[in-house]
Every structure is written in structure tokens, then in C-alpha cells.
Amino acid sequence: MDLTLLLDKIILDVEDKGARGTVADYIPALARVDPSHFGMAIAELDGTVHGVGDWQHPFSIQSMSKVFTLALVLAQADGADVWRRVGREPSGDPFNSLVQLEHEDGIPRNPFINAGALVVTDELARYGDAADELLTFLRTESGDPGLTVDAEVAASEAEHADRNRALAYFMAAYGNIRHPVPEVLDQYVRQCSIAMSCGDLARSALFLARHGIRNDGSRFIGQSEAKRINAVMLTCGTYDAAGQFAYRVGLPAKSGVGGGILAIVPGRCAVCVWSPGLDKRGNSVAGATALARFTTMTGWSIF
Amino acid sequence: MDLTLLLDKIILDVEDKGARGTVADYIPALARVDPSHFGMAIAELDGTVHGVGDWQHPFSIQSMSKVFTLALVLAQADGADVWRRVGREPSGDPFNSLVQLEHEDGIPRNPFINAGALVVTDELARYGDAADELLTFLRTESGDPGLTVDAEVAASEAEHADRNRALAYFMAAYGNIRHPVPEVLDQYVRQCSIAMSCGDLARSALFLARHGIRNDGSRFIGQSEAKRINAVMLTCGTYDAAGQFAYRVGLPAKSGVGGGILAIVPGRCAVCVWSPGLDKRGNSVAGATALARFTTMTGWSIF
């Protein structure tokens, strides 16, 4: 299949659709991103990357970081211990809900809602600064040593983090955040504020398409662990629209409020799409459309 | 791969495990089933069926019927209209919850929780008696004209249906059950009370592995529809353990409180396993173990 040709068709289809949702506006640095951006990149197993549109334009990875921090924890010798502190079930509620936390004794439903990602960060902090660990990994996998935290976004996120701060203190009250909350929050905010392009993200996520093997051929996580991260992405990766996303696109995916969506075709490729306009559930409108086109045209839905 | 040999290994592994959960006891007819039963069948795309243990022993299909009634509705010309009356998201709550219904104006989260299946039955009732429609389909696909409703189970279910009756009247109050509640409930109870064996169930579900093609080669539902049913099975098919099941087994599946679990390997085969002992979430303990062994040994997880 000619993936470059495929991307050319997809961008045309997406541009035909017009309406593109609303750019996240809870912090100024995200609110002023131009909503007309659209980029998409496909990284093949051998590392070849095909791109279209703004595929080399960096944007805020936000919640897509959660896939990588989870993998970094699971890559540790006793990484699976994290599952004692966070579940694997869809939340059935908006992504920053406290309701479920209260009903379930401070154990978040899954690692891709904010509460769960805070626990993962707290766990990763046992081995070093979580944002630094993540940056090191992403620089190596993407091959771009210049990747960095967007300091303005990070500062702005930190200023608007009262809800995440509430989540963290609430879990601390249950003993499920162990480092000091301000430290955990700082590491969390910085990892969300890393700026990357679709191309870099697709390359960095190839280990999930290769069942655990990094770009240099070394094993990062076990085959089963890689498959299981894909499973969690499918059931929990797109907030409370995961069922709808599985129905429509049929691929493990993780979205972020920066407008990015990362999707995995196991054994074939990693895909990243970016368009800043979001639907009311926080997923990129044009990004979801592009991925739906992608699986329809390729037949690569996992179902 | 020698599937007969594989099944022989799986049954030995499962027998080694010992503990097998608790048989459903809300009706006498289910409560007195011997918990030591175990059967498993794999139906290949060409219709060949491999079985082990009690794979030819009929049992109550219960909620596995929901997959087939959903397909029967979607096979209608305007079948997709059902999605206006039922969602596709995991419920995040136990399978017979009214909480969510009340918060979401009588629209059930998905077609595999009881409320959603009642809506599907109500929709199928537009075309005839839902249980009769289902029986006709299952007899044809399984090749067993003797399949029938277990009248004792059906009578017992009807006597213990107050909670489902409450669900139906509650949705009727929102206009989301349209036929008289007693009729819908009768059809629902009878379809759940059909008795079938693992072998018959696996053969009957092959259309999902063949992306919509029935055993006689005719098209039943569209390719996309088949993939989408698989997606809903993966995200919603095992009650509020769907995330855990996807993580551990990695296949679209639907369980029933009779102890059966039906799983699909798209493009390869349909699998049915039966063991009456359930975990606290209503899924067969030995059945889930057997399917986890199955994907580990074959590598056929969709992830």
C-alpha cells in the first residue's frame, strides 16, 4: 500500500469536511493555536515515516504523554506493581472526575485519566524526575535531541492546575500519592507540556507496533506488556468516547487536548494525527475523522 | 496450528488451576448446574469445529444472546437506527444498573447491558417475535434444527425478572420501550433461555470472524457492521470487567451468567468456552482462564 498516496487522500477528505471543533481554551498558550492546522504521519516498522500537512510542526503532547510514562513504569523490574494503585477499566465518566475516586478508595479507574496518570507519575518518580525520564526516552526514540518542555505552556498549566491538585491531594489522603503533591504535580505538568511533531510522536510510539522493541532493536517492554498497553489504549485512551472510537476507528489510540491522537496498528505501524479543534469530549475532530478514513481505506482495523 | 492439540493443553491447564467461582444462583434452574463442567470449541472459517470436554453439552446462553439479537437488528435495512436508542460506551457500572439510565434520559450506555438488550429486543420486535427470530437464525447457523428455549429456565427467569421489569418500565417512562413491557420482557426472557452447546455457539458466531458472511456464504451484515459489533464486544462484552478482559485476553468477547463466553478472532475463528462457575462480576472463571491461555499460546490477541 502506498502510504504517501493514502495520506494525500485523507487530507483532502478531511479538508472537505469543514467543521473542526473548538481549540482547548483553559490556558492561553493552547487557546491561541491556529485551528486550521492539520498534520498526519505514519511510521512503519522499519522506521520509515510518511507525513502530510503539518506533520513536522511541534504541538503540545498533553495526555499522549500518558502512554509513554505508563510504558516507562512497566519497563522497570517491578513495574507491574503499578496495577495495585490504578485499575484498567474504562471510567464511564469525564476524564477528570473525582466521583469515581471517592467511590473506589482513591484508586483511579485507569492510567489514562488524569488521576491515574498522576499515580503513574508518582510511581515513575521513584526512579528520577518523571518529565526528565520521559524526555530522555522521547529524544532517543524520535531521534530529535532538541525535544523539550514548552516552558510557557508548563507555566500556564501549573497556574490552572487546581483540579489536578485537588485530585492529587485527594489520592494522597488515601495514601495513593506518595511523593509530595507539589513535586508530583510539577513533573506531571512538565511532561504534558512537551512539544513534539506528528512525525516524532509516530516514531516514538513504534515500540507498541513492534510488541515492545525500540527503534534500536533492543527490547523495551515484554511482548505481553506491549499488547496490554494497546488494550488499555483501546478501552480507555479517548476519555469517555472510547467505545465510540473503537466502533468508528477500531484501533488502540490515545488523544490529548493539544489536538493530537496517537494510534497503533499492531505489527504494522504507528500513526499520529494532529488538528487542534476538539469535540466536547476532548478528542480532535479532524483527527478522529482522519483515523476513521485511514482504517476504512486500509482495512487495518484490529476487528 | 493444531487446534485439537491446543484444546487438549488448555483443558489440562484449566483443570490444574482448581478454583472455579460460584454458579449463578438467582434461579433454581441455573443454581443446580454441576460446576465441574468445562467445554471449549473452536470453529474455523470453513466451518470445521474442534472441541474438548463438554463442548457438545447444551447450557443456557443467557447474555450471549445479546450479540445475535444486535446483529439481527443491524441486518435490517434501517437497523442502524437502533443507535439512536442505545449508546456504545462501556457502562463503568454493574450490568443491571439504573443509575446511568436516570442520568442519561433512559438511553442505555450499550446494547450488552440488560437495559440496552431490552431496547434491542424492543427494536427486533418490530419484525416479529424476537426470540423466534433468534431461534431461526441460530438453528440455521448451527445446523441444529432441534435448538429450543429451555421452558423451565424461561419460566424461572420470568418469575425473577423484577429488576429487568423495573428497567423496562423506567425506559418506557422515557419513551424508549415502545411495545408493551410484558411482551418485550417475555421475548427477552425466552431468548436468554435458549440452550446451546459450545460447538453450536462457535459455529453460529462465525459471521463475526468472517466480517459479516454466514455459514452458507451469503452476506448477513456489512463488513463494517461486523467489525463494529466486535468493537462493542471488546469494550462492553464482559460487564464491568471489559478493560481487564481486554488486557488479559485481548479478544472481542461476550459472556453470559450461564457460564459461557464467546470470543472472536477476526479473520480466523470463533471460540466458545463454558464453565458454570462465575467471578463476582458475572464472568466464567475457568472460561476466562482458558481464553487467556488460548491467546497466549496462539499469539492471536488482536493487539
Place this chain on the structure above:
Amino acid sequence: MDLTLLLDKIILDVEDKGARGTVADYIPALARVDPSHFGMAIAELDGTVHGVGDWQHPFSIQSMSKVFTLALVLAQADGADVWRRVGREPSGDPFNSLVQLEHEDGIPRNPFINAGALVVTDELARYGDAADELLTFLRTESGDPGLTVDAEVAASEAEHADRNRALAYFMAAYGNIRHPVPEVLDQYVRQCSIAMSCGDLARSALFLARHGIRNDGSRFIGQSEAKRINAVMLTCGTYDAAGQFAYRVGLPAKSGVGGGILAIVPGRCAVCVWSPGLDKRGNSVAGATALARFTTMTGWSIF
């Protein structure tokens, strides 16, 4: 205090206010009531009744019936057993909520939400038809032998009772409705459909102002029981606006969607006000205003 003069002032104040809420429209027989009605009656301990406006005009008592059926149950030798089946706490949720029932094993929060009143009716049905028992009591206390169920309202209520039917079947699933649901529902619907005037209602409720003594001087319920019914009225009598009502009016009260509100001044009098326009929580707008004026002018708030 000249209560007739007081009533004259209140009706003028209320007429000045203008806006009057929305008439209940879930059944036609209620929807076509003229919203401009306003009546108010005060019954003194000696049985003297003062009235103003439409105080002799009969209307549908609806949920005000719940005070009397609770008292009729508590008047039985083992009446206090009802508290094993229903709580005494405010619900904190809309009056027909199923959420709470599900979280608390089929035990309704209090006897004045619909679920709780269905349990009270089921309990009263041990001694005879609940609606007939209620009618007998109300005819005697009001002195009006012509009081009767409005057959049209009752028929209409029965047709629109799917939500109450759901509540009843749901509690039946927990064993907390013991008579057949259709019978309980029939008795419940008829008791809500009794038509009475403000004057008759105020006279009939005097036993609560007299700490348990009926109009003929005989004891109906114990002094403590009477005080306790008043306490439940204060904390639970006006749906999920009970706190606001206590704050504003400061009297034990029970409202109905027919637009009536019954209030008790312990040791002094019983008051009934009627105006069909409701606020969004189901309480009469002009009725609440009139009662707020009443306590401000008399200083008879219990606080």
C-alpha cells in the same frame, strides 16, 4: 391574632407578586387546571377554620396524601416496623430518583419520596385497601362524607405511572414490596387522586398540631409519633428543596404536584395553601410565598 385579617393580607401580597410557576403537565387532568387559583385555610386547634380565596375548591391532593398514609401506618400496633423498610433522611436527589434506591439495597430514604410512599402503601395494604383506609380517615376528620377519588385523575395517573411502576418492581426485586405490584400501584394512584379543598385538608391535619389527638378528641397516634412526623415533614416534605423551605418558612410542611402545601404550627394550627403553579422542584410558587408571609407576619416559625 385575627387570622381572617391575616389571610386577607397574605392573598393581597401574593397577588402583588405576579409570577406563579408552571402547572404540572404530565397528565391532562392536572395540566388543564386554571393556574390563577389561589386558596388558603387555617384550622385552629378547636376546629375553627378560616379561609380565603379558593379555600373551598377541591383539587388533587397528590403527595400530601403521604403524610396521612404514614400516620395511618404508625397508628397500627406494630406501625413502627415500617421504619425497617424506609429511612428518615432527606434524599438529596429529585423525588423520584432510583439512584439512591440502588445504592441502598431497595430501602428508600424517606416516606415522602415516591419510592418511600409506595412502601408505606404496601405496609398499609396489610390492613385493607390503602386508598379506602385513607378516604375513611379523611372523610371523618374533614367532616365531609362526600370526599372521593377523582376517577379521571386516577385513570390518567395509572396511564402515566411507568416510572412509579419501575420503582415498585425495583423494590420488589429487593423484597421491599410484598403485595403484587399492580395492586400496590392501584392503591397508590387512587390515594394520590383524592380531591379535597384547603379547608378540608387543614381540618384533617389538625392531629399533627394537637400532638396526635383527632378532631373528636380521641388519640390517633402518640405524642412522640406526631412530633416525629412533623420532623420528617420538615426535613423531607418538600422534595429536594426541604432545606430552602425550612430556611424560608420554618414550618413542617408537605407539598403535592397538584399545587397544595400543608403546613403545621405545632400546638397552634394547621395551614393549607393551594395554587397550581409549581417551581422546578415541584412546589407551589404562590403557596411557598404565602407560607413565608404567614410565618413572617405571625412569628410562628418553629425556629
Place this chain on the structure above:
Amino acid sequence: MDLTLLLDKIILDVEDKGARGTVADYIPALARVDPSHFGMAIAELDGTVHGVGDWQHPFSIQSMSKVFTLALVLAQADGADVWRRVGREPSGDPFNSLVQLEHEDGIPRNPFINAGALVVTDELARYGDAADELLTFLRTESGDPGLTVDAEVAASEAEHADRNRALAYFMAAYGNIRHPVPEVLDQYVRQCSIAMSCGDLARSALFLARHGIRNDGSRFIGQSEAKRINAVMLTCGTYDAAGQFAYRVGLPAKSGVGGGILAIVPGRCAVCVWSPGLDKRGNSVAGATALARFTTMTGWSIF
């Protein structure tokens, strides 16, 4: 009525009862209080105080402080503005619940749950340090200039305040906490940690029995405001047992996890009882029993 004699009878009755609940153990300073303490004081309108048992022994006032800070806010010229930021309805959920806050946009249900009291503290902080304002008021009303914050309790509370910190940050995310969270929390913790005796508390609360008049005869808050605080105490003052408390005792009351309960007999007296053993809802077991005896023996229930 001879109140001294009455108190003598009550303490005997309470001692007869035996079982006394469990001392609050979330902080060491509270956990080591001797559970056998029992004290009770009645302050008459003229300031006369009658006491029995440990009525002069200081203990941690905890949530009883919430009555006084609410009154201090309402005593301000624009005090009623606080009702835009906090409701007046019973919560129907445990006293530190976040669930309700999330469903209702950061507006707590009432000023006596922790979230609501944090809002009241934040409002009072407009006029000065809330704990200092409270101390000044309590010293004057009690006539005890030595009243002070128990520094050890305050330090311990601050160490265990993660849940309250979560509540405060959560409301800050909705704009409903306006001062910096650490400041609000500090003032909140200190006001809860004031140590007082039953006698001092009863004297300090007399303004609620006198409809707004302080011990020096000056007006503190309006008559209506005083009645309304009593109404909020009745519907919301004893956590999620307010309905049960109204039913059993029949007086406006506010309890604290230090084991104190403050109750008001409007127009007659203020009562304070203390015994450290709590029931599972956080109310003093012997305290509630003593107040139930008090209203039974005096007939002074407001109902």
C-alpha cells in the same frame, strides 16, 4: 423546671446505657482523649448556666465552629451574599463528599459540610483572619478571655488535611475559593482546633436562642437570620444523620468530631453536651442520647 435536677437525671440515664461509640482517631491528639468523659451544660436566656459532669472541661470544638463562622459572615452588611456561594440543602452524602461538588459546579450543598465551611471561612477572610475573628467573638460571649487554639491539635489537623486541601483546590478550580488555598486552610484548621468547655459553648450560642441578641444585649444578627441559622442546623447540622436526629431529638443542633453537640431551644436556652465516642456518622453517641432524653423530659422539641 429545675434544670440542675434534670441534668442529674440525664447523666444517670446516659451512664446506664453503657456503649459509647468510638473516639475519632484520624489525628493522635483526638485519638487519645478519654472516651469516658461526659459533660452537659444548659445556658438560660439570662445567661445562667447549669452544668453536670465534665461541663467545664475543654475539648476540641471542631465542626461546631461552623455555626459561629456562618453567623459572623451573616453579621456583615453584605453577609447574605454568601448564599450565592453555598447552598442550604442537606447533602444526603457523607460530610466530606466531593461527588456533590462535582455535580453542582463547585457550590457546596450547605455551610456545615466541610466544603461549605471552607467557603464560609474564605468569605470571612475578607474581613480578617477567620480564626482570630472567631476567637474574639467566643472570648466575649463565653466571658473567658483565655480561650485559645490548641496548637497541637491544629498542627496535627494541618498534617492530616489532604482531603480538605483537595476540596479547597477543587472549589478553587471553579472560582469558589478566592483567597490562596493554604491561607484558607490554615484559618479553617485553627478555628476547628479551638478548645472550649460545654459551659462556654452553651453561653456563646445563646444568641441563637435569643433570635440574634448577644449576651450584652446588643443585636448580633437579625431575628430572621437567627431563625434561619437554626433551620440550617436542623436540616444539615448532624452530617447525613440530620433526618434521624430531627426525628429523635427535634432540636436544631450542630455536632463535631471532638464529641460535642450544640443544640438550641429557640426562645428558651442553648444546650451543649460532650462525650468523645462517635457513631459511624460522626455524631457523639452519648451526646445524642442525652439530648433525646432532654427533649423527652422537657417536651421542648420544636415539633
